[in-house]
Amino acid sequence: MEIKLDKHSTNQASIKINLNEADYQPKVDAKLKDYAKKANIKGFRPGKAPFGMVKKLYGTSVLVEEINNILSSSLNDYIKEQSFKILGEPLPVVEDADAIDWKNQKEFEFEYKIGFVENVDVTLDKSIKATDYSLKVDKKAVNDAIENLRRQYGKMTNPEVSEENDFLYGDLKAADGSYEQTLSLPLSKMDGRSVKKFIGVEKGAEIEFDPSKAIKSDLSEVLNISEEEAAKISGNYTFTVQNINRTEDAALDQEFFDKVFGPDQVKTEEEFVAKVEEILGDNYNKETKVFNEEKIKEILVEKANIELPEAFLKEWLLKANDGKVTEADVEKEFPIYAKQLTWSLISNKIAEENEIKAEHEDVIAKTQDMVREQLAASGLGAQMEDNMDMFVNNYLQGNEGQNYMQMLTAVQNDKVLSLVKEKISLKEEKIDIDKFKELIEN
Structure with missing residues (x-):
């Protein structure tokens, strides 16, 4: 041979x-x-x-x-x-x-x-500069979050007279009889001039208007019809009010605190505001952490200057996916794949040189954090903690073991990035949410 x-x-x-x-x-x-x-x-x-x-x-x-x-x-x-x-x-x-x-x-x-x-050369030192952004939680963001929570946990009422931001339930009819629908009309979706006709009215009131001019947002969405149908809606229409629906904001009391955070987690308005601010800060910093780490990856990818065999990889991706993707698909997605592959080579090299390993216990802990976040988002947090082992095992055993391997890679990446942050020159900078949005857009 x-x-x-x-x-x-x-x-x-x-x-x-x-x-x-x-x-x-x-x-x-x-x-x-x-x-x-x-x-x-x-x-x-x-x-x-x-x-x-x-x-x-x-x-x-x-x-x-x-x-x-x-x-x-x-x-x-x-x-x-x-x-x-x-x-x-x-x-x-x-x-x-x-x-x-x-x-x-x-x-x-x-x-x-x-x-x-041939070779992946990564030297980590203070000549590599990156910015570690963190977000300031301003009062407006906290107040907006509290207002949304009060609205979310508020109760529905049916007042006699309409006000701004109410929902009017009733019948919409075209003057020529070509269209008729019963719907809930959100006054918040109407322009400032037209909405005046709908404020201060009672049940049984008939209001004449042109929906195509009065409704400032997507007409098809408001009327729950197709875009083709919405394009035909214009001219004289009458809306007859059957009922007025209003959501009254929840009071800042113990019942509201318990609904939002669980029994006796906070007991005063000051504690409630502080808790909201803390959660907003945590959420903001999760977003900035992802952004910061992606920027660090980009810096290291550029510095490593790894030349990939582009023609070979495109051919391999096409054949490996066996008819599931086209050449056009590969061309379109290749820049993203190339960036991920290059970072994987760099991450593995740093892990190898610094004896960084993802242990089984690390995988379990990271998966538990992920499951807790998902449960908390669905409002099931603390009461499902006793079933945590079952959730974690089910996830890690799923997808024919690929979930475990993906989480193993994620743990290694976390450890590698922690080391990178220690070795390079990292400048801390606090910014507001508007500045952060600007950074993401750019």
């Missing part, structure tokens, strides 16, 4: 494997003899068929199977011995494989295309 590496460029090559009869025939003969002992061929007792007949029936399939086994193990062993880091999987040159005469050939040559990177 002979294996040769032919480098076409700094990151693409081909591996050629030459096999002669001595490399594969002993294994083929041994497999055929084993077949002959067990073969059940018509006209012969089990295991008594002539070897020549067994070879004629099964020889080619056994030859293909054994050569494929030799190729697979030889290729893998050869790649492990190399100093470069292979990307994706070796791609067999199909044209050569199709030309093989399995019945008559004695010597075979197989070729595989590979993509690789």
Whole structure:
């Protein structure tokens, strides 16, 4: 057997494997003899068929199977011995494989295309500069959050006279009789001039207006009709009020505090405001943490300057997904894939050089945090804590074990980024939410 590496460029090559009869025939003969002992061929007792007949029936399939086994193990062993880091999987040159005469050939040559990177060089020091943004929680954000909570936990009432931001339930009719619908009309969706007609009215009131001019937001959404239907809504319409619906904001009392945060978690208005501010701060900082770390990754990716085998990777992605994606899909998504792959190479190199490992206990802890966040978002937080082990196990065992591997990678990334932040020059800066939105947009 002979294996040769032919480098076409700094990151693409081909591996050629030459096999002669001595490399594969002993294994083929041994497999055929084993077949002959067990073969059940018509006209012969089990295991008594002539070897020549067994070879004629099964020889080619056994030859293909054994050569494929030799190729697979030889290729893998050869790649492990190399100093470069292979990307994706070796791609067999199909044209050569199709030309093989399995019945008559004695010597075979197989070729595989590979993509690789020779070296990933990452030096972490104070010359690398990044900004660690954190968000200031201003009073307006806290007040807005409290107003939303009071509205969310408020109670519905049916007053006699309408006010701004009420919902009017009633019948909408076109003057020419071409359209009629019963709906709930949100006054907050109407423009400032038109809404005056709907404020201060009682049940039974009839209001004439043009919906296409009066409703300032998406007309199809407000009327719950298609965009095509909404395009036809214009001219004189009458709305007859059947009922007035209003949400009264919840009072800042213990009942409200308990609904929002659970029994006796906060007991005064001051404690409630402080708790809202704390949660907003936590949420803001989760967003800025993700943003900050993505920026650090971008800096390291640029500094590492890793040249990927782009043509090979695009071909491999197309074949690996086996008809699930098109060339256009690969072209469109490749920049994102390339960035993720480059960061993965950098992260693995830093982890290797600094003996960073993701332990099983770390995976469990990170998964627990994720599950807690999901439960809290659905309002099930504390009462489901006793079932935490079940939730964690179900998640990590799901998706044929891929969830566990993804969480393992996430843990390693967390540890790598923590180390990076210690090694580089990180400038802390507090910003407001408007500045943060501007940073994200840019």
